[in-house]
Amino acid sequence: MTGSPETLVIGIDLGGSKMAAGLVDGRLAIIESLEVRTPIESQESLIAGILSLVRGLVSRAPAPVSAAGFGIPSMIDQVRGRAVMSVNIPLADFDFVRHISGELGLPVFIDNDANVAALAEATAGAAAGAREVIMITLGTGIGGGIITGGEVYRGATGSAAELGHMVIDVNGPRCQGACENYGCFETMASGTALARYAAIYAEKEPDSALGKAAAAGMMLDGRLVCRLARQGDPAALKVMDLIGFYLGVGITNLVNIFNPEVLVVGGGLMGAGGLILDPAKKILAQRGLRPNRDVVRVTAAGFGPEAGVIGAACLALRELKKGR
Numbered sequence: 001m002t003g004s005p006e007t008l009v010i011g012i013d014l015g016g017s018k019m020a021a022g023l024v025d026g027r028l029a030i031i032e033s034l035e036v037r038t039p040i041e042s043q044e045s046l047i048a049g050i051l052s053l054v055r056g057l058v059s060r061a062p063a064p065v066s067a068a069g070f071g072i073p074s075m076i077d078q079v080r081g082r083a084v085m086s087v088n089i090p091l092a093d094f095d096f097v098r099h100i101s102g103e104l105g106l107p108v109f110i111d112n113d114a115n116v117a118a119l120a121e122a123t124a125g126a127a128a129g130a131r132e133v134i135m136i137t138l139g140t141g142i143g144g145g146i147i148t149g150g151e152v153y154r155g156a157t158g159s160a161a162e163l164g165h166m167v168i169d170v171n172g173p174r175c176q177g178a179c180e181n182y183g184c185f186e187t188m189a190s191g192t193a194l195a196r197y198a199a200i201y202a203e204k205e206p207d208s209a210l211g212k213a214a215a216a217g218m219m220l221d222g223r224l225v226c227r228l229a230r231q232g233d234p235a236a237l238k239v240m241d242l243i244g245f246y247l248g249v250g251i252t253n254l255v256n257i258f259n260p261e262v263l264v265v266g267g268g269l270m271g272a273g274g275l276i277l278d279p280a281k282k283i284l285a286q287r288g289l290r291p292n293r294d295v296v297r298v299t300a301a302g303f304g305p306e307a308g309v310i311g312a313a314c315l316a317l318r319e320l321k322k323g324r
């Protein structure tokens with residue numbers, strides 16, 4: 001429990017395609033929830049959408065709401081409460097906390113979406129009770145969150161834990177979006193990487209199920225490759241092994257540096273489960289430093305898509321408690 005059970009907060013998960021909000025109590029139970037398409041036409045339409053979503057939930061609350069927490073896919077400046085830069089939503093150099101809090105008449109707390117997911121896992125998910133936790137989320141990119149001493153590690157201004165941009169292969173492909181680097185973790189072990197490896201193996205092994213799927217014009221995404229791998233297709237299995245290998249290399253770096261109790265892996269690509277996590281654990285066992293590699297528990301996330309709402313609510317409840 002992160003607050004008194006009757007405390008009500010709103011947790012908002014601001015995604016590139018949809019925004020989800022939940023009215024959450026101090027036991028982290030979701031009492032009401034709403035989900036709408038994210039208005040990405042402009043910053044103004046996005047802000048208007050956010051305000052109407054939160055007001056919609058406030059109006060349904062059986063008692064006064066104490067605060068709103070937001071998980072935002074942006075680089076955050078915690079000192080000034082600003083969303084500095086975003087990739088998938090039109091939010092840049094925006095005084096988020098001041099503006100949204102003023103409009104709603106509520107205390108507002110913000111953090112990066114991967115940080116709030118980590119907070120959810122460390123509070124009530126796969127790492128519940130642990131104080132040293134690393135979380136990585138595998139999707140189109142790789143998000144990261146670090147919990148140390150039971151608190152989110154934010155760095156000097158709030159934009160730490162960009163674990164997806166740790167370099168795994170200096171000669172690797174150019175990174176995505178605003179990152180100028182090469183061979184970042186997220187270019188080597190994300191859903192984007194998986195699609196690239198799948199195309200390579202489909203061409204190398206045209207007689208495999210993966211090769212035939214490519215020839216039939218099917219999209220070689222995580223879901224398809226995962227299904228073919230489960231059916232035993234050797235080419236699809238090689239793709240999963242390769243993702244697992246690079247995931248293992250990245251996890252080994254993180255475990256050596258941070259000595260976490262638990263390392264949680266979440267995100268859409270974790271639908272593949274052991275297909276990528278088992279080879280990753282093997283790399284950690286072979287290459288990690290002792291005692292770190294022996295201490296850490298590497299596990300799949302406990303929360304699914306609701307992690308964002310729960311995590312944002314956790315953020316609000318924790319910050320309220322600190323303010324008391």
Ligand SMILES: [Zn+2]
Binds near residue numbers: 164166
């Ligand atoms: Zn990068």
